[in-house]
Amino acid sequence: MNRPPLKREPRADTRRVILEAGIRSVLRKGYDQAGLAEILREAGVPKGSFYYYFASKEDFGLQLIEHWLEHYNEAEASLRDETLAPMTRVRRFFEARCRLFKRLKREYGTVVGMILLEMATHNETFRCRVEKVLAAWQEQLTGCLVAAQRAGELDPKRDARTLAEFCLISWEGAVQRARTTQNTAPLDLFFRVVFESFLVK
C-alpha cells in the first residue's frame, strides 16, 4: 500500500516553531529530559508534523544545533568580507558576536550555548558537529590574520594560527565570565586586550 498523501501541507514555519519550542524545552530540562510530547504541545503541532521534519530525536537535536548556528551567520560573513581591511574583518567578527551575546541574553538568558555544549559532550554526533564549526571559525580567523600580516597590520613574526585559536578561546571564556558578572565587562576587557595589545604590529 502506498503511503497516503499528506492531508495538508505543513505551515512554512512549522519546523521553526518546533525548533523554538525545542530550545525552550531543552533550556528548562536539558536535552535528555526534554520530551517530544511536551515540545509538540508547546509548539501546537501534531506528532506527525514532527516526523515530517525530523527523522528522530537525535536528528532533532542536530537540527537544533544547526538552527542555533544560524545566529552566527552575520559574524562569519564579516570574516569573509574582502571589501574590508583584514583587521577590520576580525574586529567586526567579534563585534557581531558581542551583539549576538546581548540579543541572545535578552531572548533566552545566557545558557543556551552552554546547554548545546553540554549536549555535545554527551553525544558524539553533536560533538563532531560543534567541533567542526569551531574548527572552521579557527581556519577563517587564521586566514584573516595571515592577510593582516601581509597588509602590515599585524606582526608577521607571530604564528597566525596560534593567535587565532587563542583569541577564540579567550572570547568563549569572556562570554562564560559574563554569565556570572551579568554585564558585558568581560567582553569589553576582551576587546581592550586583544585589539590594543595582543593583535598588534
Add this chain to the structure above:
Amino acid sequence: MNRPPLKREPRADTRRVILEAGIRSVLRKGYDQAGLAEILREAGVPKGSFYYYFASKEDFGLQLIEHWLEHYNEAEASLRDETLAPMTRVRRFFEARCRLFKRLKREYGTVVGMILLEMATHNETFRCRVEKVLAAWQEQLTGCLVAAQRAGELDPKRDARTLAEFCLISWEGAVQRARTTQNTAPLDLFFRVVFESFLVK
C-alpha cells in the same frame, strides 16, 4: 516540647556521601530536576540525615558548590606560596588547574563545572557565591602579577589587573574548548601563549 535527641550520630562521611550522590544526580538531570528522594536513595541514607546537614534544597545546592570549590584549594595555595618567585606561583596555579581538569574529566566527564555555572545563572544565591570566588581568584592573581612586576619578571608598564582578568577568562575558555576537542590541546595552547608571549618582561 524540646526536640528529641538524635537517635544515632550520623556517619562522619554522610555529608560527603550525600554531596557526591547529589553531584551525580545533578550531572544526569540538572539541578532543577534532581530530586532529593533519588539522591538519598543513591546515597543510601534516610531523609532525616539530609535535613541534619542541609536546611533546604537551596542550602544543599550551595554546599554542592562549596564542595566542588574544595577541588581548587591546591591551585589557590600555589598563588599564595610566598616561597616561590611570583611568576612561578602564577604558573603553578594554572598547572594545578590543568591537573584538576584532567582528574575531574576522569571522574565526572567535563560537565560538572558547566552545570554549576548553569545553576549560577538561574539562582541569585548561587550566582553571587560563584562570582565571589571568581573575583577572589582575580584579586589573588593580580597581586601575584604586581609582585612579578616588582621582581622584574613582568613588564611594569602593563596593567596587572587587566592581565590577570584576561588570563582567567582565557583559561576558562581553554577548558571549555577542551570539552569539544576532547584533549588538552587548548590548555597547552594557553600555556604556550600566556607564558611565552603574553606575560613577559
